[in-house]
Amino acid sequence: MKKIIVSLAIFTIFACKEEQKQVETKVVSEEKTALKPIADSDLETAVIYEANIRQYSPEGTFEQFTKDIPQLKQIGVKVIWLMPIFPISETKRKATGGADSKFASEFPEAEQDKYLGSYYAVSDFTKINPEFGTMDDFRTLLTTAHDNGIYVILDWVPNHTGWDHTWLKTNPEYYTQNDKGEVVHPLDTDWTDVADLNYDNQEMRKAMIKDMSYWLTEEGVDGFRCDVAGSVPTNFWQQAIPELRAKKDIFMLAEAWKPELLEDGLFDMGYAWDRHHAMNAMAKGEKDASEFTTALQTDFERYASDDILMNFVTNHDENSWNGTVKERMGDASEMMTALSFLTPGMPLIYSGQEYDLDHRLLFFEKDSFPHTKGTTWKLLEKLAMLKQSNSALNGGKASAKYNTIDNGKSVISFSRTNGTDEVIFIANISAENLKTNLPQKGQYLDFMTNQTVVLKGDAIPLAANEYKVFVKQN
Numbered sequence: 001m002k003k004i005i006v007s008l009a010i011f012t013i014f015a016c017k018e019e020q021k022q023v024e025t026k027v028v029s030e031e032k033t034a035l036k037p038i039a040d041s042d043l044e045t046a047v048i049y050e051a052n053i054r055q056y057s058p059e060g061t062f063e064q065f066t067k068d069i070p071q072l073k074q075i076g077v078k079v080i081w082l083m084p085i086f087p088i089s090e091t092k093r094k095a096t097g098g099a100d101s102k103f104a105s106e107f108p109e110a111e112q113d114k115y116l117g118s119y120y121a122v123s124d125f126t127k128i129n130p131e132f133g134t135m136d137d138f139r140t141l142l143t144t145a146h147d148n149g150i151y152v153i154l155d156w157v158p159n160h161t162g163w164d165h166t167w168l169k170t171n172p173e174y175y176t177q178n179d180k181g182e183v184v185h186p187l188d189t190d191w192t193d194v195a196d197l198n199y200d201n202q203e204m205r206k207a208m209i210k211d212m213s214y215w216l217t218e219e220g221v222d223g224f225r226c227d228v229a230g231s232v233p234t235n236f237w238q239q240a241i242p243e244l245r246a247k248k249d250i251f252m253l254a255e256a257w258k259p260e261l262l263e264d265g266l267f268d269m270g271y272a273w274d275r276h277h278a279m280n281a282m283a284k285g286e287k288d289a290s291e292f293t294t295a296l297q298t299d300f301e302r303y304a305s306d307d308i309l310m311n312f313v314t315n316h317d318e319n320s321w322n323g324t325v326k327e328r329m330g331d332a333s334e335m336m337t338a339l340s341f342l343t344p345g346m347p348l349i350y351s352g353q354e355y356d357l358d359h360r361l362l363f364f365e366k367d368s369f370p371h372t373k374g375t376t377w378k379l380l381e382k383l384a385m386l387k388q389s390n391s392a393l394n395g396g397k398a399s400a401k402y403n404t405i406d407n408g409k410s411v412i413s414f415s416r417t418n419g420t421d422e423v424i425f426i427a428n429i430s431a432e433n434l435k436t437n438l439p440q441k442g443q444y445l446d447f448m449t450n451q452t453v454v455l456k457g458d459a460i461p462l463a464a465n466e467y468k469v470f471v472k473q474n
Contacts, residue, residue, distance in 0.1 A: 035146040037249030038079075038222060042151075043268070043308060043346065043396030045388045046078035048253075052316055052351040053083065053132050054116065055367045062137040068371075069144045075354055075377065076384025079251065079346075080145055081225045083316060084119040084155045085138065087129050089162025093117035094193040094364050098321070101190050104364075115364050119155070120227060121162035121193045125211035142220060151222040153251055154215055158208060158236075159228045160186055160194035167207070168195060174204035186231070199233045209240045216248045223251035229267070230256035241266050253310065262307040268397075272309035272345055274298060279313065279336045282429045283329035288409035289429055296343070296402070306397040311340040312348035319350060320363045327360075334379060335427050335467040341383040342416065342425045342469065344399045354380055386447060390471060392421035407436045411462070415440070420474050423447075426460060427467035435459040444470040 049072055057064035062085075072080070095104040095115040104115035116131065128135050145152045161167060167174045168183065175183040176196040186196040197204060215221045229237070242265070244250055254267040257274070261267045274295040281287035299309060312318075313336050314325050325333045341347045352361065352369040356376045361367045387393045393416055394400040400418035407413045410430040416423045424444070428434055441457045447469040455470065462468070 035149070035151060035222065038151055038251045040397045042078055043251075044391075044394040044398060045076070046346055046396070047076035047341075047384055047387070048079040048081055048310065048346055048348050049075075049077040050081045050315055050348060050350045051083065052361065053085065054119070055361045055369070056351050057371075058368045060131065060366060060368070062133040062141045066137075066141045066144050069141070069150065070148050072150065073148060074384070075349060075380040076347075076388055077150060077349065079151045079153060079222075081153050081253065082155060084122060084157060084227075085129055085132060086119075086122040086157075087124050087127050088117040088119065088131075089121045089123040089164035089193070090117075091163035092121075092193045094121070097363060098190065101192065103193070114366070116366065117162075117364060118193055120157050120160075120191075122157050123162045123164040124166070125156075125161075125208075126214050139219070146220075151251060153223040153225050153253065154221050155227060156212065156224040157227045158197070159231045160191065160196050162193065163195055165195070167204075171204070171207075174198060174201050174207070199236055205236055205239060208236075209243055212240065212244060213247055216244060216250065222248075223253070223268075225253040225255065226267075227255050229254035229261060230258045234258070234260055237261060237266050238264070259302045259304075259307070262303065269308040269310055269346060270303075272299065272311050272343075275309070275343065276312055276318075279339065280328050282412075283332035283336055285431070289407075289412045290409060292339075292412055293404060293406075296404075300402075305399070308396055308399075309345040310348050311343050311345045312350070313337050313340050314350045314353055314357075315348060316350060316361075316363075319352075319357070320360055324358060324360060325353065326358065331465045332429065334375075335429070335465055337376070337379060338383060338467055338469065339412065339425065339427065341387055342393060342423065343395075344402050344416075345395045347383075347387075347395075349380060382448070386423070386469070386471070390421050390423055391418040392416040392423040392472075394418055405439065410434060411436045413438070420472075422472035424470040424472075425467065426462065426470075428462035428464060431464045433461070433463050435461050440470070440472075443473045445473055447471050 051065060053062060053065055054060045093104040093115060094117055095107060096102045104112045128138055142152050172183060174197060176198045178184050183195050185192050185194055241252060252267040253269045254261045256270055262270055278291040278295045281291055322328060329336050354377050355369055355371050356374045357369050392400045400416045403415045403417060405413040411428055413426040424440060426436060438455060438460050439457050440455045442455060444453055444455055446453050
């Protein structure tokens with residue numbers, strides 16, 4: 001009997017020590033991955049980076065991407081947006097998109113394994129896609145980012161799930177159904193590899209919020225980029241985001257342009273779609289400079305002064321479906337990239353853009369790109385340095401003032417000012433050489449050539465597709 005008591009005592013002591021060890025390990029882990037909440041001051045100078053883990057490296061893993069996180073600071077990255085990291089459904093797995101849309105199962109069996117499916121056909125919101133590594137690999141990525149002062153947000157897919165998601169078996173009422181009681185894919189889309197969620201179901205909403213909360217409270221992520229956020233009822237975001245913010249200070253990016261999504265403490269940032277379309281159209285010669293001025297003026301009118309918009313020349317959709325930056329913008333590529341940094345808002349860099357990505361990345365299959373630092377890396381590094389060092393380029397909730405300088409249909413020209421800081425951007429979007437009037441006077445730095453110039457309020461010559469950035473020397 002005594003031996004049993006002693007054995008029980010030893011077991012109890014061991015169990016208590018083991019439990020204490022687990023608690024201590026968790027505390028250490030939380031301390032290691034913790035990063036101070038995103039401050040408004042961080043958002044003023046931030047660059048956001050969209051990480052396509054599958055295509056970032058030949059291995060397509062968290063581990064390979066993590067190795068490069070420290071150097072992202074060189075191009076101004078303050079927020080990493082991870083494209084969906086969750087397991088992908090096998091059922092109805094997409095192999096091609098658009099008008100030629102097909103499932104992997106429609107190809108010969110020997111070819112089916114090469115089709116990895118869409119990141120946005122999620123089968124479980126709380127698991128990791130084994131294609132990318134393990135949960136521990138993800139945690140190492142998160143820790144590395146935080147150790148480098150970089151926040152991490154997850155690409156969340158609230159509008160639909162893949163056809164393998166457990167909810168389809170346990171709670172089919174969570175999904176939109178037709179008159180026959182069959183679950184359907186999102187209407188008016190070719191997204192046949194996903195099942196449409198029914199936001200009239202309040203229990204589904206609770207389950208969605210619970211899964212989002214897991215990543216905040218258990219894994220320590222810093223927020224979410226929400227896919228097709230405008231297709232989800234606004235009243236869901238009015239329900240969900242306050243609950244999420246009560247758990248942690250987070251950064252929320254909506255793939256949407258609806259102004260109401262950025263109201264009343266909901267999303268911090270939306271997409272500057274109109275600006276992007278204007279840049280594409282100007283670069284192709286389809287629209288003149290007034291298109292961009294009009295897009296900006298419309299944004300100033302429909303959004304509040306503390307709303308942030310994301311400026312971009314490319315992203316995963318643009319690259320895969322519409323073409324590379326060079327394909328769409330040609331000789332104006334560098335100019336438009338600079339414009340995305342100097343316009344009010346937060347500039348986006350998409351995986352590979354920094355390495356002069358010159359092909360459309362496959363969407364449903366494995367792909368990668370060389371990591372050679374060339375022209376674009378040097379440009380991004382230079383633009384990031386200016387954005388971080390000059391308050392006239394503040395683009396967050398206290399964005400610096402934007403002042404239009406009207407110079408006709410072939411020239412985009414404006415100044416950004418904040419106190420005594422001033423940055424001027426002028427660009428010739430035409431294929432002809434011209435001169436444009438600039439009213440500013442005084443001593444400025446021609447930032448791209450690093451030469452001091454004296455502006456006299458007269459005409460400035462610009463070659464075709466040439467741009468200049470002048471920084472006031474106080």
